[in-house]
Amino acid sequence: MAGFDDGSNKKKLIIGIAAGAVLLAAVAAALFFFVFSTSAKARKQLKIADGYYANENYEEAVNAYKKAIEYKPASEAAYIGLAKTDRALVDAYLEKNDFDQAKACYQDAILNLENGVKNTNSEEIQKSLDEFNRMHAWKAATCTEPKTCVLCGITDGEALGHEWERATMKMPKTCSRCEATEGDPVSCKEIYAKDIITERWERFVFFDNSVVGFIDKVDSFSIYDYDGKLLKEVTPVQGAYSSWSFSLSLQKKIRYNNIAFMTTYFDKNGKGSIILYDQYGEVVKDFDVNQKFSGYLNNETLNERYLYLKATESKGVEFYIDTKTLSIVNKEDMEPVLEFDTNLYSSCERTEINEDLFFVTSADKKSIGFVDKNFNVIAMYADATNFNSNGFALVSKDGKSYDIIDSDFNVIAESYVLADDVWWSGGPVMAAKKGNAAHYYLIK
Ligand SMILES: [Zn+2]
Ligand SMILES: [Zn+2]
Structure with a gap:
C-alpha cells in the first residue's frame, strides 16, 4: 500500500510538474503574444497617425498618436509625432486668433511631452519639450493688459493705459484706443435752491458739496447736500451778544484749509470769537478775541490768503487773519501773495483747476478771461466766469449767449446759456441773470 501510495504520489508530482510547465509556457506564450500583438497594434496605430499628419488631418492624428502611446507608452516616435501635430494645431489656432484653443492645445502638448520624457528618457522628446517651453505667441499690449503670451500667460512690460478724451455733453470720458468710458457725459442742469433747501430759507450759498441756507437776521445756518439732505445746523451766536457778523462766500476766494465761511461773535464784555468753518460747517479755527x-x-x-476784518463803528479796530497759518497777524508781516499789474487788469484771481492759470478782468473791463502765471493771455472773451469746481466755465463772445468750455478750453456746448450776466456761484454752480431773475446751473 505504501509502495503504491509512493508511486501514486510520484505520479501526481510528475503530472503536477508537467501541468505547471504547460501553464508556464501558456502564460509565457500569452504574454509573448500580448506584447507582440500590442506592439504590432502600436506600430499600426503609429502608421495611421503618421498618415493623418501627412494629410494635415491634425485632430485625427492627435487621437491616433495617443492611441499608439496607449499601446506602447515608451514609443518615442509616437510622442515626437504627437508633438509635431500639436505644434501644427497650435499654429493653426493662432492663425485663426483662437487663443483659447491654441492655449489648450499648447498645454496638452507640454503634458504629453513631460509624460514622454518620464516614460522614455528620450533626449529627442526632451528637446521637443524645451522647444515648446521656449515658444511664445505674443498678444500686443492693450490699455489694460501688458504684452502677454497667449499660450503660457507670461507678460512683458506694462499695460498702455487709456488715451482719455474728455467728456462732452453727448459722450462720457472715452478712451480713443479701446473706447472704454468713465463717468457720465457732461451735464448742465438748472437747479433750484428751494429743491435743495426745503425748509425755511431766504438766501443760500453754493459750495463744492454743500449748500448753505440762511435767513437774514436769524443767527443760524442750515447746511444741506445737493440731494437736499440736512447735514448740519450751525448756530454761532450764544445768548446775549453785542455784535455778530458772517461771511459765507469765502470758498471762492480763500485757498487754504478748506475754509468756506466765517462768523464773528462778541458779547457785551468784548469777549468774542472769530470762527472759520469748512463747507460742512465744521470749525476749522476758532479765534478767541x-x-x-x-x-x-x-x-x-485781501487776496486768496488773508482776511481783513474791520469794526463798522469803532475806528482802528481791525484784524488780519492769515488763513494759511490760521493765525491773527500784523499787517506788516503779511506776505504778498498775488501781485498783478493794475494798469492791465482790474482784477485777478486764481482758478481752482490749475495753480498757474488766472482769471482776470481787463483794466477797461471790456474783456475777461484767462492768463498764465506770467500774464500771457490764454483766452479772453466779452464775458466769462471762472472755472467751477468741476472744471467748466461759461464764456461768451457777445455777452448774450454763453458757451460751456472745459478746462482745456474746448467748447463742450455752444450757446447753451442765454443771459445778461453770468458768474461762478460757488462749487459746481454757475449763475446766470436773465432779466431780473437769477438762474443756477449745476455743471458736472
Ligand atoms: Zn509663452
Ligand atoms: Zn483704452
Missing part, C-alpha cells in the same frame, strides 16, 4: 467795539466786524478778503 477780547475787543470792545461798536457796530460789527465787516470783512473782506
